[in-house]
Amino acid sequence: MKIQEIRELIRLIDQSSIEEFVYEHDGTKVHMKKPAAVAPVQAAVTPAVEQAAKPATEEVKPQASTQPVAPPTEAKPQELPKQEAKNTENLHKITSPMVGTFYAAPSPDAPPYVKVGDKVKTDTVVCIIEAMKLFNEIEAEVNGEIVEVLVENGQLVEYGQPLFLVKPE
Template sequence: MRLYGSAFESIQGKVVKIDLQQIKELLGIVSSTDVTELTIEFGDQRITVKKEKQLAGTIEFPLPRDMRPMPPLHHNGGIDGTPPPVAPAVAAPPAPAKVEKPEPVAEEASSANTVAITSPMVGTFYQSPSPTAAAFVKVGDRVSVGQTVCIIEAMKLMNDLPSEVSGKIVKICAENGTTVEYGQTLFLVDPKG
């Protein structure tokens, strides 16, 4: 960038002397603005002032993306001295959903002469082998001992849950894709049905 200020007009053919005060002013201009390089030519004389990047005096080690801190902000404000923009506040994550208590097995089983099929583990309840496949069983279906009635996913493992009783499915007590607890009633089966 070439700068010809009013103090340097009509310099063609003349020897121009630059004093220390003028050099200090040029350095001040470069350091207080976003200009990274300033070159001034007077005939065959040239002054170049360059601003190098400041290197941080710290050593950084790569961290996983979710553990990386935000980079430090080096901002001196705008030209008019306004403060740097503030990032919008981030909303807190929603509170975890309240986990339902396992249904009382004895009351439901005895009241309707049904037998409960319960979850043998904590995991995610799936009624079918895939989202597009038909459910293993529906209300009204007959099941036999050993027949798969659902899948419980625990720690990325799909566990088939076989029926321990023969009979008719009276009620499906868990919703597809929800978390179930150990001992929670999943199905009610009428062994006489």
């Protein structure tokens, strides 16, 4: 299975109400499961030979080479959101409604839809998210002023990922 096919599956599962998905083909197993809270879908790909050696009742867990590094990195992210929460309490986050590629402008040679300091209304288009060859205009959904752009042009974004911070009026 190609990585692009896996990405498409993740997008489709993420946009659906399916909570768990398992697919096996040619020695490859893809197991996707959404947690109860809204979060990006995680995928684990494991060879079927390794899968056959495990008992049928045991759940497949992705292999992580970062386990020895996990304790030091876990402490820092837990501290950062607390600091961010203090700074962004009164700000509205414009989040991505889908997985896709973020574009700040309608075309490469055009100026960005919005920049820091711009005033926006609820129906102001702030960016485009490209998903499966479709360009989706994202609106501000709030009246206010753009305080910060949180992603780079051309960056892959996840469902629910904050894109902009807006100071509401």
